[in-house]
Structures are given as structure tokens and as C-alpha cells.
Amino acid sequence: MAWRSEIPEPKVDVSFTERVPEGDDVARDVCDTCGFIHYVNPKIVVGSVVEHEGKILLCRRAIEPRKGYWTLPAGYMEKGETTEEGAKREAHEEALAHIRIHDLLAIYNIPRISQVQLMYRASLSVPEIGAGPESLEVALYDWDDIPWDELAFPSVHWALTHYRAVQGQERIVPFGNPPGERGNRMPLKSG
Amino acid sequence: MAWRSEIPEPKVDVSFTERVPEGDDVARDVCDTCGFIHYVNPKIVVGSVVEHEGKILLCRRAIEPRKGYWTLPAGYMEKGETTEEGAKREAHEEALAHIRIHDLLAIYNIPRISQVQLMYRASLSVPEIGAGPESLEVALYDWDDIPWDELAFPSVHWALTHYRAVQGQERIVPFGNPPGERGNRMPLKSG
Numbered sequence: 307m308a309w310r311s312e313i314p315e316p317k318v319d320v321s322f323t324e325r326v327p328e329g330d331d332v333a334r335d336v337c338d339t340c341g342f343i344h345y346v347n348p349k350i351v352v353g354s355v356v357e358h359e360g361k362i363l364l365c366r367r368a369i370e371p372r373k374g375y376w377t378l379p380a381g382y383m384e385k386g387e388t389t390e391e392g393a394k395r396e397a398h399e400e401a402l403a404h405i406r407i408h409d410l411l412a413i414y415n416i417p418r419i420s421q422v423q424l425m426y427r428a429s430l431s432v433p434e435i436g437a438g439p440e441s442l443e444v445a446l447y448d449w450d451d452i453p454w455d456e457l458a459f460p461s462v463h464w465a466l467t468h469y470r471a472v473q474g475q476e477r478i479v480p481f482g483n484p485p486g487e488r489g490n491r492m493p494l495k496s497g
Numbered sequence: 498m499a500w501r502s503e504i505p506e507p508k509v510d511v512s513f514t515e516r517v518p519e520g521d522d523v524a525r526d527v528c529d530t531c532g533f534i535h536y537v538n539p540k541i542v543v544g545s546v547v548e549h550e551g552k553i554l555l556c557r558r559a560i561e562p563r564k565g566y567w568t569l570p571a572g573y574m575e576k577g578e579t580t581e582e583g584a585k586r587e588a589h590e591e592a593l594a595h596i597r598i599h600d601l602l603a604i605y606n607i608p609r610i611s612q613v614q615l616m617y618r619a620s621l622s623v624p625e626i627g628a629g630p631e632s633l634e635v636a637l638y639d640w641d642d643i644p645w646d647e648l649a650f651p652s653v654h655w656a657l658t659h660y661r662a663v664q665g666q667e668r669i670v671p672f673g674n675p676p677g678e679r680g681n682r683m684p685l686k687s688g
């Protein structure tokens with residue numbers, strides 16, 4: 307899982323000044339040392355709600371932020387992969403899981419941190435899971451046992467709730483953010 | 498429109514060496530001058546197929562790449578906006594159009610250039626269009642008049658074809674890339 311914490315800081319002292327580069331129309335951070343323009347694009351998180359025999363795969367985070375809390379296998383998309391490939395890679399990295407992607411469950415926007423999350427519906431293609439390096443433990447939860455009070459992020463809550471709302475439906479229109487939600491607060495238990 | 502050309506080059510000589518930074522697990526370009534780590538994340542393009550009285554809005558590009566060719570209003574998502582806000586902004590910038598977004602038409606992956614495109618179905622909310630600074634001209638095309646041989650990018654072709662396939666349907670499952678297509682070649686006219 308790599309929502310925000312995973313990108314290490316630069317190893318040397320680098321200072322940036324925000325200004326509009328020539329030929330651009332938006333202010334960017336420009337390195338005071340070498341003039342390099344730091345384009346901060348919105349980042350794509352790819353993840354999945356993975357079902358196996360009616361249970362849902364959750365991972366307990368071994369890293370900050372929200373260490374010790376439960377999350378879905380998800381993380382930043384890498385260069386050169388597709389969104390589906392990224393979601394599969396994250397399930398493999400965090401839960402040692404091999405998954406089959408079925409369809410797109412939701413697109414969530416967290417504009418405060420310029421993040422777009424693509425969450426897929428998936429299932430285990432091999433009935434094995436295990437904790438990867440970013441997970442303390444992984445588990446398959448019955449719906450009624452999901453630890454709602456210990457979920458890591460609002461969007462984990464949203465994705466589980468949305469998944470449940472269309473469980474068993476074959477062709478679905480992907481969800482967006484719950485009305486009015488921007489990812490800034492944790493919803494109450496929906497159970 | 499800002500598929501690839503819009504990001505200006507750094508203004509000073511900057512050289513990078515590709516290596517795996519400490520604490521990271523992927524090779525990154527690291528600046529030889531200041532050590533700044535250049536995280537190249539996949540980029541999100543947001544755009545729309547905009548319909549007005551049965552016609553489709555197209556923009557003729559005023560900028561490279563593919564200057565003079567026709568495209569859909571679309572471009573890179575900016576920091577701090579949602580995907581829908583980005584698609585609306587691009588329609589406004591490139592076609593002086595105010596649009597209403599209806600739903601997600603497609604997610605296209607172009608892994609060679611690490612690009613994810615979110616294409617929405619939309620309509621004009623005000624019956625006015627005009628050429629923005631990145632467009633030579635804009636026009637509303639009847640389906641039969643679409644200039645298939647003068648489309649700028651494969652994904653413009655895909656989006657138009659996908660749009661047509663579900664025109665009039667209220668609830669749709671978003672499309673992905675056409676089977677086998679990675680965005681490396683222009684399809685033949687589908688008309």
C-alpha cells in the first residue's frame with residue numbers, strides 16, 4: 307500500500323520556489339539549485355476489493371500513515387503498467403495474492419492530495435494469501451466481521467460499502483465519491 | 498489539449514542518472530546536479546465526448562503533436578481538481594464550451610507513455626463553442642461527417658466509436674482499450 311507515505315524524501319537539501327515557468331500557465335515548484343521544474347501531477351492509486359468464497363481480503367498496514375489499520379490492497383500506479391496490471395501488482399505485493407480483475411467498482415477523487423483512485427472488483431485466482439512487506443497481517447473477512455472502526459482510510463470504507471451495494475450484480479456503473487465526501491473524514495460504520 | 502506536448506523542458510541543463518534510490522524499489526531518474534529524485538508517475542488525461550443536438554464536438558489542434566488534426570477536448574489533469582472538474586476545464590479551455598458531464602465512457606491505458614485517459618460522456622450546457630488558444634477551430638460534427646482520416650490520436654478514434662456504440666443508453670459499463678490495442682497505431686475508419 308502506497309497511498310502517500312511510500313515516496314522517500316530527496317536525500318539532499320533541495321529547496322523549491324513556486325512560480326509560473328515560461329510557457330506554462332500554472333505555478334510549479336522550481337528547484338532553487340538547478341532550475342529543474344517539479345511537475346506535481348495528480349497521482350493514480352489502483353486497488354481492488356478481492357472476494358474469495360464470500361469473504362473480503364483486507365491487509366493490516368505495516369507502514370505509516372495509519373500503521374496497524376486495515377486497508378484494501380492498493381497503491382500508486384507505476385510507470386509502464388496499465389491500471390489493471392497495477393491493481394494486480396499491489397495485491398501481489400501486499401497480500402501475496404494472485405487476483406483476477408472483473409470490472410471497475412469506483413473512481414474516487416481526493417482533490418486535497420491530488421489523488422485519483424481506481425478500485426476494481428476482483429477475486430483470488432489462487433486460494434492463497436500472506437502478508438507482504440507492507441502488511442502486518444492479511445485476512446479474509448466475512449462482511450459482518452469487517453473491522454469498521456479500524457479501517458485506514460475513508461475510501462476503504464467507501465469501496466467496501468459500494469462493493470456490498472452491488473454484490474452479485476454482473477454489469478455495474480462505477481461509483482464515484484459518496485455525495486458531498488472529499489475524503490477528509492472517516493464515515494461512520496455502515497455495517 | 499495537452500496529451501504530451503504541453504510540458505515545457507527544464508530551462509537549464511539538467512542531467513539525470515537512472516538508479517534505485519535508497520528505500521525505494523524502482524529505478525528513478527536522479528538529478529546529477531542536486532540529487533533531486535524525479536518521480537515520473539503515470540499521468541491522467543481527462544476529456545469528454547460532448548454531444549449537442551446529435552452532433553459531436555471536435556477541436557482542430559493548434560499545437561504539436563498532431564497540429565492540424567482533430568481531437569476531443571481533453572488534457573492533463575491539474576493539481577487540486579477532480580477528474581470531472583478537469584474534463585470541464587479542458588472543454589472550456591479548448592472549445593470555450595460549458596459542459597455537463599453525464600457519466601464515464603471509458604478508461605484507456607497507454608502504458609508506453611504511462612498515460613491513463615478518463616473519457617466522459619457530456620453535453621453542452623450552453624449552446625456556444627469557440628476556438629480556445631490550443632485550437633485552430635472547433636466544430637460540431639454529424640456522425641457521418643467525422644473526419645476519420647484526420648483524427649489526432651488512436652484514443653480519439655476509440656472514444657468516438659465507443660460513444661456511438663452506446664449512444665442513447667442510460668447506464669453503461671465504461672469501455673477499456675479495444676482488444677489488443679495499446680495506443681500505438683491508428684485504427685482504420687469505423688464510420
Ligand SMILES: [Zn+2]
Nearest residue numbers: 307308380381
Ligand atoms: Zn504499496
Ligand SMILES: [Zn+2]
Nearest residue numbers: 498499571572
Ligand atoms: Zn489542454
